[in-house]
Amino acid sequence: MRTVGIIGGLGPETTSEFYLELIFSCQKLNKINRPAILIYSVPLTYDIEEDAIARGKGERRCVPFLLEAAKKLEMAGVDFLVMPCNSLHAFIDNIRSAVKIPVLSIVEETTKFLKKENISEVGIISTSITLNKKLYENSFKANGIKQITLDDFQQAKIGKMIHNLVSNRHDNKDREELIKIISDFEMKGIGHVILACTDLQLLIPHHPRLKIYDTMKIFAEATIQEILKN
Numbered sequence: 001m002r003t004v005g006i007i008g009g010l011g012p013e014t015t016s017e018f019y020l021e022l023i024f025s026c027q028k029l030n031k032i033n034r035p036a037i038l039i040y041s042v043p044l045t046y047d048i049e050e051d052a053i054a055r056g057k058g059e060r061r062c063v064p065f066l067l068e069a070a071k072k073l074e075m076a077g078v079d080f081l082v083m084p085c086n087s088l089h090a091f092i093d094n095i096r097s098a099v100k101i102p103v104l105s106i107v108e109e110t111t112k113f114l115k116k117e118n119i120s121e122v123g124i125i126s127t128s129i130t131l132n133k134k135l136y137e138n139s140f141k142a143n144g145i146k147q148i149t150l151d152d153f154q155q156a157k158i159g160k161m162i163h164n165l166v167s168n169r170h171d172n173k174d175r176e177e178l179i180k181i182i183s184d185f186e187m188k189g190i191g192h193v194i195l196a197c198t199d200l201q202l203l204i205p206h207h208p209r210l211k212i213y214d215t216m217k218i219f220a221e222a223t224i225q226e227i228l229k230n
Contacts, residue, residue: 001026001035002080002227005073007066007095009041010085011049011166014198014216018084021220026227035227038078040069052087054163056128063091067098074099082106082223084198084216087129102226109222110194110215111139119192121146122213123185125178126196128159136196148190154181158197165199175203182207 004022008015019037026035042065051058066088070081080102083089089107096103114122124136124147131137131149140147150158157177164170182205185193191210195201198216205212 001030001033002229003036003038003078004223004227005070005076005078005081006037006039007042007069007073007081007083007085008039009044010083010088011168011199012041013165013168013202014084015039015041017201018198018216018220021217022223022227025220025224029224029228035224038073038076040073042066042069049166050163052129053127053166054159056132056159059087059090059129062088063094066091066095070095070099070103074101080104080226082219084219086135086196086198086215087127089135090129090133104219104223104226106198106215106219107135107139110136110196110213110218111143111145112222113218114140114145114192114194114213115143120144121148121190121192123148123182123188123190123193124196125150125158125181125193125200127162128155130196131155136194148185148188150181150184154184157181161203162197162199165202170203175205178203178205179207182210182212186210 044065048061082104086106092105137147161174182193193210194213196215201214201216
């Protein structure tokens with residue numbers, strides 16, 4: 001098995017969920033031993049984190065932290081890198097240029113998954129950074145997938161919700177609000193929704209009629225396949 005390096009802490013609870021997903025899923029596929037995983041928890045300052053997540057600005061200040069994490073993991077001997085955070089994939093090219101090992105992309109893997117499922121239209125729930133940088137929009141467009149976004153009011157609510165999740169201040173009200181926002185896609189005739197923020201899976205949203213795709217689980221599955229390569 002190959003050793004994966006996780007650029008983590010973005011936020012911490014999601015990193016731990018991603019780690020456990022890799023461990024338990026690999027156990028089902030490989031009965032001999034657990035996978036080798038190294039995690040570097042990025043020490044982002046709280047003001048940078050709040051600006052980027054809640055306000056959708058100043059995200060470029062994260063870059064030095066991400067490059068340091070990538071280089072340290074590479075020096076530690078990992079075979080490839082992953083970063084279970086959609087928003088900061090805005091800087092995946094910077095990370096790829098800074099190291100000599102492969103860097104798996106959550107955007108690329110999610111696009112592959114949706115294409116394989118023959119999904120041509122999908123509602124997207126993400127941070128403002130992910131939307132403004134057109135991370136999924138560009139990838140989807142190149143693969144014949146149309147994305148449907150939230151209105152500005154809903155997007156602002158999602159920003160606050162995600163910041164609550166990263167700060168470990170979320171409650172059942174956030175979950176109810178997320179389900180309400182997801183339900184609005186049904187009124188637009190959308191049958192598929194992606195949670196394009198890995199922190200949103202912490203709210204365990206469910207809808208009786210809409211199919212919800214969690215980018216964290218999609219990315220974890222792609223990471224597992226990479227780990228199991230000889």
